[in-house]
Amino acid sequence: MHRRSEPAILYAGTPVVLISTTNTDRSANLAPVSSAWWLGWRCVLGLGTSGRTAANLERGGECVLNLPSSDLAPRVDALARTTSAEEVPERKRRRGYRFDPDKFATAGLTPQPSELVAAPRVRECPIQMEAAVEAVHGVAEDAPELRGRTVAVETRVRRVHAAEEILADGDPDRIDPDRWRPLIMSFQHYYGLEPHPCWTSELARVPKRMYRTADSRAARPEWDRR
Ligand SMILES: Cc1cc2nc3c(=O)[nH]c(=O)nc-3n(C[C@H](O)[C@H](O)[C@H](O)COP(=O)(O)O)c2cc1C
Structure with a gap:
């Protein structure tokens, strides 16, 4: 049986990303987000426009998407309710946010x-x-009360760095999902994934090279020129 339900939030479980950007004074900013998804080498981020990160992305045009593993949850959580905006917006102040310059x-x-x-x-x-x-x-441009409050920022990945411990044996271009333990935010709580697949995946039978896009190929020549 299903019941009609009206959850205040609908975040059903996505990986946490720590976005690093550069502030106007050139200091580094770091913000956790969980509204993030990938299509090929594009990552789309859902961001509130009252935060510094959205402004930094629009102004600077670049960032690093850092993916924490689940054991980093306490450190990610230390950033909750912080902002690099000296003037903490009223809506954030009411939720207990504070200014954090480092x-x-x-x-x-x-x-x-x-x-x-x-x-x-x-x-x-x-x-x-x-x-x-x-x-x-x-x-939400269609809703006058919400218009301008959030944006979807489309980013193109230019270079990926992966820790050796999570790479497949003998293949530096493949991240072994048995070794990678993402931090997941589900309905505002932190979770890890079970360390084994829950089902044998049909899509995993498709050769990985068939998932490559022009974006990842375009990133290659820079790599070669280093
Ligand atoms: C685990 C976690 C996930 C979050 N997810 C998002 C998100 O998806 N989008 C967003 O705008 N803010 C998200 N936040 C809140 C931002 O981190 C917060 O707005 C922060 O003030 C942004 O910092 P900044 O103003 O220095 O950019 C999340 C916070 C935490 C702790």
Whole structure:
């Protein structure tokens, strides 16, 4: 039996991403988000426009998408209810947000220089993606009360860095999902994944190279020129 239900939030379980960007004073910003999904080498991020990160992405046009593993949950959570905006917006203040000028220190995470973008990577995150902003789409533009509050930022991944421990034996271009333990946010709570698949996947039978897109091929020549 299903019951009619009206949950206040509908976040049914997505990986947490720590977005690093550069603030106007060139300091590094770090913000956890869970509204993130990938299509090929594009990642679309759902962001509130009152945050510094959305402004940094629109202005700077680049970022690093750092994916924490589930054991980093306490450090990610240390960033909850923080913002790099000195003037904490009223709606955030009511929810207990505070200004934090050094989120790397607050989270106990280490900045690591990136190769293509100004914002630093997060050393402790097993997957780091340097990315360019390609488009910013308005969300809920049809609703006068919500218009302008959130955006979907379309980014193009330019380079991926993966920790050796999560790579498949003998194949640096394949992340072994048995070794990668993403941090999942489900209805505002942190979860990890079980360390084994719950079913044998039909899609996993398709050769991985058939999933490659022009974006990942375009990223290659830069790599070769290094
Ligand atoms: C686990 C977690 C997930 C979050 N997911 C999102 C999200 O998907 N989109 C968003 O705009 N904010 C999200 N937030 C809140 C932002 O981190 C928050 O707005 C923060 O103030 C942004 O920092 P900034 O103003 O320095 O950019 C999330 C926070 C946490 C702790």
